[in-house]
Amino acid sequence: xxxxxxxxxxxxxxxxxxxxxxxxxxxxxxxxxxxxxxxxxxxxxxxxxxxxxxxxxxxxxxxxxxxxxxxxxxxxxxxxxxxxxxxxxxxxxxxxxxxxxxxxxxxxxxxxxxxxxxxxxxxxxxxxxxxxxxxxxxxxxxxxxxxxxxxxxxxxxxxxxxxxxxxxxxxxxxxxxxxxxxxxxxxxxxxxxxxxxxxxxxxxxxxxxxxxxx
Numbered sequence: 001x002x003x004x005x006x007x008x009x010x011x012x013x014x015x016x017x018x019x020x021x022x023x024x025x026x027x028x029x030x031x032x033x034x035x036x037x038x039x040x041x042x043x044x045x046x047x048x049x050x051x052x053x054x055x056x057x058x059x060x061x062x063x064x065x066x067x068x069x070x071x072x073x074x075x076x077x078x079x080x081x082x083x084x085x086x087x088x089x090x091x092x093x094x095x096x097x098x099x100x101x102x103x104x105x106x107x108x109x110x111x112x113x114x115x116x117x118x119x120x121x122x123x124x125x126x127x128x129x130x131x132x133x134x135x136x137x138x139x140x141x142x143x144x145x146x147x148x149x150x151x152x153x154x155x156x157x158x159x160x161x162x163x164x165x166x167x168x169x170x171x172x173x174x175x176x177x178x179x180x181x182x183x184x185x186x187x188x189x190x191x192x193x194x195x196x197x198x199x200x201x202x203x204x205x206x207x208x209x210x211x212x213x214x
Contacts, residue, residue, distance in 0.1 A: 009101050009119075009202050017196040018105070021112055021208055024065045025105040027119075030057040030097065037063075050099075057102035058095040059085075065106045066091065084165045094161045098202070105206050114193075114209030116161030118154045122203050125150035133173045141180075151203045152178050155195055158207035159185050162193060166209065 009027040018025055028034075030053050037056035047055070059077050066088065067073035077085040077095075087093045093106035094117040105117040124146030130139065133153045142148045155178045160171050169175075175188045178195065185193045185207060194208040 009103075009204075010200070011103075011198065011204065014196055014198040014204055014206065018206060018208075021107065021194070023105055023107040023112070023115065023206065023208070024068055025103065025117065025206060026061045026065055027101050027103045027204075028057045028061045030054050030100060030102055034060060034102075054097040054099075054102055055095075058097050058104050061102055062093060062095060062104035062106060065093075065104055069106060069108060071106075071108075080165070082165055082168070084161065094158070094206075096158075096161075101202060103204060111211050112208055113211055113213060114162040114166045114207075116158040116163070116207040118157035118161065118205055120150060120154050120203045122147055122199060122201055123150065125153055129153070135174060135177055138178060147199070147203070148180070151180070151197060151199055151205065154203045155180070155185060155197065155205040155207065158195075158205040159187075159193055162207040162209045163187070163191075166213075 008029055011025055011027050015025050034056035035052035037059045038052055063073045071091055072088040075088045080086045085095055090109050092109050092112055092115045094115050096103045096118045098119050101119055103117055103119045105115055107115055138152055156173050156176045159176050163169050176185055178185045183195045185195055191213055196206045198204040
């Protein structure tokens, strides 16, 4: 699932970065028919076909990773009240997709209490979003690096997915400061998360909340 074929997304470098945290990550190019993997909770009229295909593809990846963990490979992964998937007991995880690829990351809970992942094309962050997404210090560190600025956006989305299911925090972009060189993110209240990123044909970020975060 991580191999590169027909332009598929190679997550091997990112997987290696996450190995020490026992996090499994995988990706899948979204395909016709993937919507069947989400049909039990996304009714045909409840979302567009593209959305259902993307959601199904992410769940196909997630169930494959759960099987590798020895967990419930048939987990329904329905949406919880926060909108995040409901994982099997003892599992933390996250799903993401853009228009072409779906990504999932999972791990056993314990030393890791929160996990978030996001994916975007490796394209410039639109100029009208720079001031909204990036703090002044982040803009200073990425002058004329609009793709890296988009990677910061991806990191902040991943951080939100890791934190919100834990305590319901409705984080704004300004509440999160990323430090790409240090592979970390800091919230306005001082809490910190680890980051792992990939910047190739796609931008992928995983955010990890370790035990003691909350």
